[in-house]
Amino acid sequence: MKFLEIEGGYIAIAIFFLIITIIVTTRSFMPKKALKNGLLIVGSIQIVFIGFHYYFTTERMKSIALLFHQGKTVLCENKESLMGSQAIIINKKAGWMLKDGIFSNPNFYRSFHSARCAPDYK
Numbered sequence: 493m494k495f496l497e498i499e500g501g502y503i504a505i506a507i508f509f510l511i512i513t514i515i516v517t518t519r520s521f522m523p524k525k526a527l528k529n530g531l532l533i534v535g536s537i538q539i540v541f542i543g544f545h546y547y548f549t550t551e552r553m554k555s556i557a558l559l560f561h562q563g564k565t566v567l568c569e570n571k572e573s574l575m576g577s578q579a580i581i582i583n584k585k586a587g588w589m590l591k592d593g594i595f596s597n598p599n600f601y602r603s604f605h606s607a608r609c610a611p612d613y614k
Contacts, residue, residue: 494593498607499546506538553593553606560590565612568595568604580604581612 510531517530560566567579582588588597596603
């Protein structure tokens with residue numbers, strides 16, 4: 493389930509590109525093996541890129557969780573408000589909790605996914 497949560501958008505884009513590949517490779521002017529080769533090449537590239545993205549995102553999530561549990565500060569993007577800061581400062585001192593990759597705070601109105609956070613390098 494975590495895979496679909498993180499990669500769902502990219503999988504939808506990959507399916508779109510596979511549909512485009514099917515449309516293009518089934519035209520009358522294309523060679524007979526174009527469909528098979530096109531799907532194989534485009535699908536393979538997409539699988540590799542989505543796999544790399546998932547691996548690097550989950551590794552970053554682990555490092556963010558480790559830093560948070562060590563008491564360090566984490567910055568999470570806040571695209572909801574265009575005024576003021578676009579990052580939320582998250583740490584244990586401010587009452588934030590981390591459960592299943594989600595930062596939440598009873599004093600804050602929304603939660604943040606740790607996949608969209610970065611360490612504070614101050």
